[in-house]
Amino acid sequence: MVERRPWLDVVTHVLLLLSAVALLVPVWLALVAATQDVAGVNSVPIHWLPGSHLTENLAEAWQRGGFATRFTTSLIVAVGVTLGKIVLAMLAAFAIVFFQWRARVLVFWAIFITLMLPLEVRIVPTYAVAANALAPFQAILDAIGLTALIQAVSGIHVALEWRLLNSYPGLILPLIATATGTFLYRQFFLTIPEELVEAAKMDGAGPLRFLADVLVPLSRTTMAALATIMFVYAWNQYLWPLLVTTEPERSTVMVELSRMVPRGDGLPEWNIVMAGALLAMLPPLAVVVLMQRWFVRGLVQTEK
Amino acid sequence: MAAIELTGVSKLYGAQTAVQGVNLALPEGAFVVILGPSGCGKSTLLRMIAGLEAISAGELRIGGTRMNEREPKDRGCAMVFQNYALYPHMTVAENIAYPLKVAGMRRAERQARVAEVAAALELTPLLQRRPGQLSGGQRQRVAIGRAMVRRPKVFLYDEPLSNLDAKLRVQMRLELRRLHERLGATSVLVTHDQQEAMTLADHLVVMNAGRVEQQGTPREVYAGPASLFVAGFLGAPPMNLLPAEVLASGDTLRLADGTLLRLPEPVLHRGKVALGIRPEHVGGGRLPARVEMVEDLGASVLVHARLQGGADLALHCPAEAAPARGEEIGLDLPPARLHLFEPATGARLPMRAAPARRPLQGGLSVTSATL
Numbered sequence: 124m125v126e127r128r129p130w131l132d133v134v135t136h137v138l139l140l141l142s143a144v145a146l147l148v149p150v151w152l153a154l155v156a157a158t159q160d161v162a163g164v165n166s167v168p169i170h171w172l173p174g175s176h177l178t179e180n181l182a183e184a185w186q187r188g189g190f191a192t193r194f195t196t197s198l199i200v201a202v203g204v205t206l207g208k209i210v211l212a213m214l215a216a217f218a219i220v221f222f223q224w225r226a227r228v229l230v231f232w233a234i235f236i237t238l239m240l241p242l243e244v245r246i247v248p249t250y251a252v253a254a255n256a257l258a259p260f261q262a263i264l265d266a267i268g269l270t271a272l273i274q275a276v277s278g279i280h281v282a283l284e285w286r287l288l289n290s291y292p293g294l295i296l297p298l299i300a301t302a303t304g305t306f307l308y309r310q311f312f313l314t315i316p317e318e319l320v321e322a323a324k325m326d327g328a329g330p331l332r333f334l335a336d337v338l339v340p341l342s343r344t345t346m347a348a349l350a351t352i353m354f355v356y357a358w359n360q361y362l363w364p365l366l367v368t369t370e371p372e373r374s375t376v377m378v379e380l381s382r383m384v385p386r387g388d389g390l391p392e393w394n395i396v397m398a399g400a401l402l403a404m405l406p407p408l409a410v411v412v413l414m415q416r417w418f419v420r421g422l423v424q425t426e427k
Numbered sequence: 428m429a430a431i432e433l434t435g436v437s438k439l440y441g442a443q444t445a446v447q448g449v450n451l452a453l454p455e456g457a458f459v460v461i462l463g464p465s466g467c468g469k470s471t472l473l474r475m476i477a478g479l480e481a482i483s484a485g486e487l488r489i490g491g492t493r494m495n496e497r498e499p500k501d502r503g504c505a506m507v508f509q510n511y512a513l514y515p516h517m518t519v520a521e522n523i524a525y526p527l528k529v530a531g532m533r534r535a536e537r538q539a540r541v542a543e544v545a546a547a548l549e550l551t552p553l554l555q556r557r558p559g560q561l562s563g564g565q566r567q568r569v570a571i572g573r574a575m576v577r578r579p580k581v582f583l584y585d586e587p588l589s590n591l592d593a594k595l596r597v598q599m600r601l602e603l604r605r606l607h608e609r610l611g612a613t614s615v616l617v618t619h620d621q622q623e624a625m626t627l628a629d630h631l632v633v634m635n636a637g638r639v640e641q642q643g644t645p646r647e648v649y650a651g652p653a654s655l656f657v658a659g660f661l662g663a664p665p666m667n668l669l670p671a672e673v674l675a676s677g678d679t680l681r682l683a684d685g686t687l688l689r690l691p692e693p694v695l696h697r698g699k700v701a702l703g704i705r706p707e708h709v710g711g712g713r714l715p716a717r718v719e720m721v722e723d724l725g726a727s728v729l730v731h732a733r734l735q736g737g738a739d740l741a742l743h744c745p746a747e748a749a750p751a752r753g754e755e756i757g758l759d760l761p762p763a764r765l766h767l768f769e770p771a772t773g774a775r776l777p778m779r780a781a782p783a784r785r786p787l788q789g790g791l792s793v794t795s796a797t798l
Contacts, residue, residue, distance in 0.1 A: 316510065316512065318508045318509070318510050318511075318512035319512050319514070321477075321479050321506075321508070321512065322506070322508060322512035322513075322514075322573075323514075324478075324479065324499050324500070325477065325479075325499050325500065325504070325505060325506045325526075326500070326525050326526040326529055326573070327499075327500030327526060327529045327530055328525075328529045332529060336514075336525075336529075337514055337516075340516045341515065341516055
């Protein structure tokens, strides 16, 4: 649709400009704050132009936050979540689109409904599971009386336990399920012509072979789009890592950043905090910049 | 021996019947064309042979072995799809080699086979291109190459020419036929284009509403359509069909305007019939008609005339002796060229003058009766 109304153009541009400013001003303020010394960052009125202490603030933030290990943890978690989400979303969509089975519609709607249940809503049960991932099975064994039976027969008390707290699986696994990714993949799979599926069948390719040889190569752009969104999402996670990493040594960049915020009588070193924030912003920024071309193509899907 | 044998094959979608009790014995090495209007179940039948659709009832045998439960890859069939269904991310060479790769053939052997197929289809210069960079005809050839490379006993074509432009279609038709002669495999092609069917087929199967209406050599089917449907479907322009009545004597027909026609042989049927005659068999004579339209076909002209009594009649005239529009002309319906059909059931009414079924030639005209 092409609209030819000059005043509409002006209004849209003004709107876009305002949104851009609203988004960029905080970033600019953070950048300015990161270049001041303690006195400069706390002066009233605030400075709008950068000072000269950027490198020393960055170095101080990096050192104080132990960012070398924090970044490693965050990167492992973000990459793990991204890969896990892509694989899981692809397999789920594959099952929903290309197979005829009885519970298909039910499962599809179940996945759909999880959109309404983000991690924040189910955080308590999720934490309980993370504390002992085998607790549900223990409950089942207890309920059907198997625990009592085994104890009576052998004298061994069955107590299943798999603690996920302070571990990478604990940080990664609860974040992996993704309805958004499944939908993105489902939409892509629905554009694959039926004849292509049948041609692969005639050529003797089984379902997994078809997935690996045809669907994966064709879905590269979808994968890139999903990877971009999900990397940023995983990197920015705060609540879950905060809960699941009880030892400070295991925390992620975001958790560490919040610890750096001055509290109570502490020296209000906002310049250091902002320098830390700038550092924490870099990896997602790099991913978005690098993947931008693929990202847009993956969402628009003009290829093919 | 029949290459493909179908016995009472049916396909049900819920309560709907797509294919109903089809009995066919398709001869080995023949080019079989299944012809019918869209929705007649011809594609479903082909897909059941390929193994892409489950068979609801009946039995399918390929090369004498029951195939109902076999996977598509184990049936020894290769298929060429209407939209070619090439893998868009693979080069031409990779596309052709894919069935061999899946089958686990060694790389060197695979490359040799691909080179051989590519040479046969004149695809060698295109091997490194992707399907998106090819024209329709080239894509078609790649699809055929992918089917050929496994050296199947049966080739299945699902409307392979319908996406090509008219000129290319004629050219590809010849190529398909030549390829068939060279490979010596059994080919089964599904189409709704009666010209394609007539020119390609050794054995023609006409389907309508999920049933086989008639089968035989194209000549047999054309010269002696077994039903009103086949008469109207085969031939371009189609056979003229006029309302008529068989008089009590059984050997005389009365047309709508009262004209009496003598039949070469009496028929048992009395009362209303549908009288069929092909446009090329209408001659000059005493039956008055008025020319309504003249279509120049180049080699001849097609005249649309209206008989007294209102019936339309199309006929071929030599281009040099074309009548003008509005002209009154005299026509003749040669008795030996007439076909009679029962109007209610559409079944052909037997007349001796219609070409009798000749003895089977070379095992090609196998009918359901021989099952």
